[in-house]
């Protein structure tokens with residue numbers, strides 16, 4: 001799995017990357033009630049410009065990404081100063097208020113997540129095969145404090161020739177996340193001509209012990 005992603009980045013096969021912030025992020029994030037200054041976890045972040053958008057909207061960002069190429073390209077395309085350090089087995093690259101941790105999301109643990117208060121998942125859940133999605137939803141929940149909110153963009157496809165991206169139905173999103181999150185369906189996008197890809201947007205809030 002990991003080597004497939006590393007190969008993709010080395011070979012530039014990154015059709016999932018968007019050259020502008022995702023419209024669902026721009027539309028819905030301001031309505032989630034997440035306070036400016038809240039640190040946002042972005043698992044499987046690639047070199048997404050959504051992180052730049054979050055950073056510009058007063059959110060410190062912590063992205064986690066396997067591929068060093070993605071991180072180098074992200075900071076290379078930015079203009080601010082870059083600093084680098086190593087912590088807990090991750091090489092970290094910081095630019096403005098975005099810090100990118102290079103490594104496996106499943107090796108990132110609660111001790112490292114101390115200041116995180118929100119999350120953003122676009123094309124992270126749907127990049128993972130079914131058994132790993134279960135693990136992902138659980139791991140994400142472990143990293144977030146009660147009350148932490150986030151936005152998740154899932155995807156289904158009519159022509160299912162395997163993945164990634166994988167089809168993740170609305171039922172599956174609910175099954176995976178409802179045990180640990182309050183889950184609200186916000187919208188379904190238009191199916192994309194040709195691929196039949198259709199995105200769904202979800203707001204989530206980490207449950208506490210009694211809700």
Ligand SMILES: C[S@@+](CC[C@H](N)C(=O)[O-])C[C@H]1O[C@@H](n2cnc3c(N)ncnc32)[C@H](O)[C@@H]1O
Pocket residue numbers: 005006016017018043044045046047048064065066067070103104105106122123124127164
């Ligand atoms: C479909 S891409 C989405 C990237 C980004 N979220 C976006 O919207 O452009 C999935 C990314 O997850 C990374 N990835 C896959 N498995 C990972 C893991 N276990 N830990 C960290 N990153 C991972 C891949 O290298 C790839 O960049």
